[in-house]
Amino acid sequence: MLPFGFDNTYxxxxxxxxxxxxxxxxPAPQLLYFNEALATELxxxxxxxxxxxxxxxxxxxxxxxxxxxxxxxxxGHQFGGFSPQLGDGRALLLGEVIDRAGRRxxxxxxxxxxxxxxxxxxxxxxxxxxxxxxxxxxxxxxLGIPTTRALAVxxxxxxxxxxxxxxGAVLTRVAxxxxxxxxFQYFAARGELDKLRQLADYAIARHxxxxxxxxxxxxxxxxxxxxxxxxxxxxxxxxxxxxGVMNTDNMAISGETIDYGPCAFMEAFDxxxxxxxxxxxxxxxxxxxxxxxxxxxxxxxxxxxxxxADAEDEASVQRAVAQVTEVIDAFPALYAEALLQGRRAKLGxxxxxxxxxxxxxxxxxxxxxxxxxxxxxxxxxFTLAWxxxxxxxxxxxxxxxxxxxxxxxxxxxxARWRDRCALDAPADGPDDIGRAERMRLANPWIIPxxxxxxxxxxxxxxxxxxxxxxxxxxxxxxxxxxxxxxxxYAEPAPAAVTACYQTYCGT
Ligand code: AMP
Ligand code: MG
Numbered sequence: 001m002l003p004f005g006f007d008n009t010y011x012x013x014x015x016x017x018x019x020x021x022x023x024x025x026x027p028a029p030q031l032l033y034f035n036e037a038l039a040t041e042l043x044x045x046x047x048x049x050x051x052x053x054x055x056x057x058x059x060x061x062x063x064x065x066x067x068x069x070x071x072x073x074x075x076g077h078q079f080g081g082f083s084p085q086l087g088d089g090r091a092l093l094l095g096e097v098i099d100r101a102g103r104r105x106x107x108x109x110x111x112x113x114x115x116x117x118x119x120x121x122x123x124x125x126x127x128x129x130x131x132x133x134x135x136x137x138x139x140x141x142x143l144g145i146p147t148t149r150a151l152a153v154x155x156x157x158x159x160x161x162x163x164x165x166x167x168g169a170v171l172t173r174v175a176x177x178x179x180x181x182x183x184f185q186y187f188a189a190r191g192e193l194d195k196l197r198q199l200a201d202y203a204i205a206r207h208x209x210x211x212x213x214x215x216x217x218x219x220x221x222x223x224x225x226x227x228x229x230x231x232x233x234x235x236x237x238x239x240x241x242x243x244g245v246m247n248t249d250n251m252a253i254s255g256e257t258i259d260y261g262p263c264a265f266m267e268a269f270d271x272x273x274x275x276x277x278x279x280x281x282x283x284x285x286x287x288x289x290x291x292x293x294x295x296x297x298x299x300x301x302x303x304x305x306x307x308x309a310d311a312e313d314e315a316s317v318q319r320a321v322a323q324v325t326e327v328i329d330a331f332p333a334l335y336a337e338a339l340l341q342g343r344r345a346k347l348g349x350x351x352x353x354x355x356x357x358x359x360x361x362x363x364x365x366x367x368x369x370x371x372x373x374x375x376x377x378x379x380x381x382f383t384l385a386w387x388x389x390x391x392x393x394x395x396x397x398x399x400x401x402x403x404x405x406x407x408x409x410x411x412x413x414x415a416r417w418r419d420r421c422a423l424d425a426p427a428d429g430p431d432d433i434g435r436a437e438r439m440r441l442a443n444p445w446i447i448p449x450x451x452x453x454x455x456x457x458x459x460x461x462x463x464x465x466x467x468x469x470x471x472x473x474x475x476x477x478x479x480x481x482x483x484x485x486x487x488x489y490a491e492p493a494p495a496a497v498t499a500c501y502q503t504y505c506g507t
Contacts, residue, residue, distance in 0.1 A: 006066035006095035018070040023060030024113025028157025058154035071115035076182035076249025087117030126166040128461040139476040148175040182249030188303035228255025234338035240266035244276040262503035269375035345442035390439035444479035451493035
């Protein structure tokens with residue numbers, strides 16, 4: 001079968017951290033989605049993979065040359081409760097390739113059949129949720145947010161049993177790695193310190209190679225992961241993304257968004273927004289995401305302690321605990337810094353005015369907070385409001401005002417914002433066109449709106465019609481450009497639809 005140019009370090013260097021396993025063949029493979037540009041980026045034979053050979057390969061029926069499929073072991077805290085053994089219950093890592101930019105990328109299946117980690121699950125995935133992962137992941141990528149990506153989705157021709165029978169599919173996922181907080185938890189919980197140390201060194205070599213061999217590398221790894229997560233969660237918050245299931249097994253060491261299950265984008269701004277049908281307590285609600293990230297990082301920190309200290313030497317343990325605590329306690333500030341940077345871009349501020357000045361940081365944070373408070377109070381669409389603020393920078397505030405039932409508060413806020421813009425830099429062209437242009441790049445016009453996603457998936461899954469999916473995907477790939485024929489993708493869902501919208505896990 002087609003060569004992928006695999007170089008499988010995980011399989012080679014980490015025996016005992018996975019189980020070698022094979023995908024279950026599918027009766028009638030059919031390629032539903034193939035990302036030719038991504039295949040090219042990965043140095044794969046894109047034209048060949050887009051044809052019948054690709055269908056067989058991406059359904060798991062014929063492995064590419066050099067693939068060494070493995071199911072990775074990991075544990076995880078799910079909704080706060082620890083599961084010592086999760087692992088790839090329906091996924092397999094095929095191997096790693098070096099892309100055109102010289103980056104090592106994992107290529108993995110999801111939905112390719114049962115593995116020794118499947119527990120009660122069927123190891124399968126349905127067409128709808130896998131195409132959903134394509135849509136949301138590609139939208140995130142187009143928005144410039146670190147994410148795993150979908151290379152292909154192949155229908156298997158076999159039904160999977162959920163609340164009803166659904167068409168089955170295999171997703172091929174590309175990731176900077178599949179190392180999770182939960183991977184560390186698995187070996188820490190079992191007291192397998194040699195494997196834990198190997199894993200940490202592997203993670204460092206892969207994601208933070210400049211730390212390799214340094215004496216305090218485990219603490220530095222924690223800091224690096226915290227920094228990446230701070231940037232990631234800030235980016236999520238600034239586009240209104242709700243991951244929905246931020247369990248520690250779904251937090252990647254790489255800092256990429258991983259595992260698109262019950263995720264959704266917010267419509268009307270509400271910090272308590274939660275769409276997941278299984279998140280009864282709102283643990284993973286929009287506004288909780290930064291706190292949960294910190295909590296997950298604390299779980300990662302716990303796993304690193306035995307590598308940093310000698311358990312017999314109380315003083316060394318105390319020192320290590322103090323060191324990791326300092327990193328975890330610094331997370332809110334790291335996050336706030338990343339959030340502020342994104343918010344300034346959204347507000348059209350280049351941060352030229354005393355960016356490091358504490359008063360100006362607080363004032364700019366308050367400016368954004370007050371904008372959001374107005375959106376919340378008047379149930380205004382998050383994405384549209386920010387987007388139309390860009391038009392206000394170009395002198396047209398009518399569209400933004402029209403979103404508010406009571407626009408007086410907005411007018412007062414706009415006056416404050418204009419004063420701040422004037423301080424930031426002189427008007428950029430007539431009516432501040434330059435600022436408006438920059439703001440449009442920070443404030444997308446199109447996000448994957450829940451009703452449009454559902455519409456596309458229903459057509460694909462129920463009727464075998466991929467037209468709506470293809471058109472939505474094309475729109476999501478250019479989120480910042482307004483085009484009249486794409487207007488239907490920019491419109492919010494009717495409030496009644498959003499009010500009862502639920503996303504399902506166990507996908
Ligand atoms: P997730 O909620 O997708 O992050 O998955 C949590 C755990 O459940 C992981 O260990 C998955 O491999 C496993 N899992 C999810 N769905 C299935 C399935 N259909 N069959 C087997 N294992 C599954
Ligand atoms: Mg997962």
